[in-house]
Amino acid sequence: MNRVGALVSLWCYEDSWLRTFAKYLLKFLGYVSCCSAAALAFGGVSVSVMYRNYRYLFQKTFLCLPGWLTIGAAIILLPTGLLAISISAKTSRYKQGLLMYLLLVLLCLEMSSAVLAQLYSLQAPSELKSTMGYLIYQYNRSPSKDPGVRVVDMVQRRLQCCGVQNYTDWLKTTVPSWYILAGSAHVPESCCKETYSDCMGDLSHLDQIFQEGCLKKLEDWIQFLMLYVFWYCVVLSILGLLIFAINGLLMRQQPLPDLRFLESSSYTFTEAFRYH
Template sequence: MGQCGITSSKTVLVFLNLIFWAAAGILCYVGAYVFITYDDYDHFFEDVYTLIPAVVIIAVGTLLFIIGLIGCCATIRESRCGLATFVIILLLVFITEVVVVVLGYIYRAKVEFEVDHSIKKVYDTYNGTNPDAASRAIDYVQRQLHCCGIHNYSDWETTNWFKEAKNHSVPLSCCKATISNCTGSLSRPLDLYAEGCEALVVKKLQEIMMYVIWAALAFAAIQVKVKIKNSVSTFRGLSSHSLLLNLEVSFLSLPEILLVRIGTCSQILRYVIQYVIRKYL
């Protein structure tokens, strides 16, 4: 009976470590997605620190992979030292995830200022040639987000490119995808995207940052439910078998409360971040 309990506990913990590996892959994917997407919009913000949450979440994903490796080895060997290392790193990852959430909220709030500060300069440097990075960035954004100009297509009339072209037209990237014979002429405004790009760029970048926040928040909630703190205390006088059972009980009860934990953490962190932004930013 005892051996059966040990085997069951080992199976649960090995499965938990496999989940950590899956989590590592998801977090690294989210971080990489943020990097790739922000690269398409990097001309619209100057603060490179905006990408810090993405860097940290990739680091967290790497740590989770290491945790899974240590956890599997410690579980199979019933190593008390290995399980202790497993829990300590898990605690560090949890703290890092909280930091990611806080930084994510802070930099998400700064996105609007960054874009508003930079977008006019980007449009002023547009020259319509593909080798020019700023021109490629504007054409890409206008096609992808279905927008034209900063606030609307009339903003192009104040740009150097428009004045030099002297054809009373906007770039072809302003043309609606459904219009096959669009020339970009302002005399045919219905052929052009009516919405400006600034608000859409801000919305897009804030959505991307929310992916980082929710990914970190979700896995932080999972780790809270695994009861890291309680697991640490079990090292005082508990055998490896008892520790395995303790972690097993915590893990098996995870699904019933995960969504509640995520919602509660989100509300608390929202109030904290709002206070920090009002106080220091």
């Protein structure tokens, strides 16, 4: 009986140590989740703002969807981290169940965002190239109030670029158009550098205009945001699975009853058995 009592005591000690370690790890992961919520929200907001600014260029790709899903995941991630910290301080079955539910919702949102981000990062460049090429061709024959004209000017001013691949895209149309002024070729004034107030887009003064195309700049920015959302969601999904496993361990391992009384009563029990 002494050996049984010793084994029970060792079991209780190991179980207590494991639970203590799991709680500390859960608390640490909870803090990490709270801090990560801001970074995840930044990625979602950046994607949404980019889509709002350049939505005219994305007619087939619903690029704002991964942004909205990421923002939703960030909103849920903050209370999830706080709940994990709370559970590490005081275990509660209700809180543990709620944490499991929030982690499942988070996993769905994060994986959906990651898949869409990866998908759109492959589809967006071809759509951008096609749409921008069409808008620049139509720009040559469109009135100044056309929304496509405003979009092209806005993109070129904001990204400090000119044309799709470069400024020569404005000269590739075979139809005589507005860009031939006074016998010299011109590009839109939105291609002009801000430091030259007298710039009229005359190609005889290349130093006054931006020569790099807009497509590469937009592609680079989209690829950066999509990769940011993709990898952040993947890492946080792994983090969520780890929290899920630790919380499940704490839910399964309940404190064992104190059986050390067997050691003190073993002698009495044996003697009583012999007596009878």
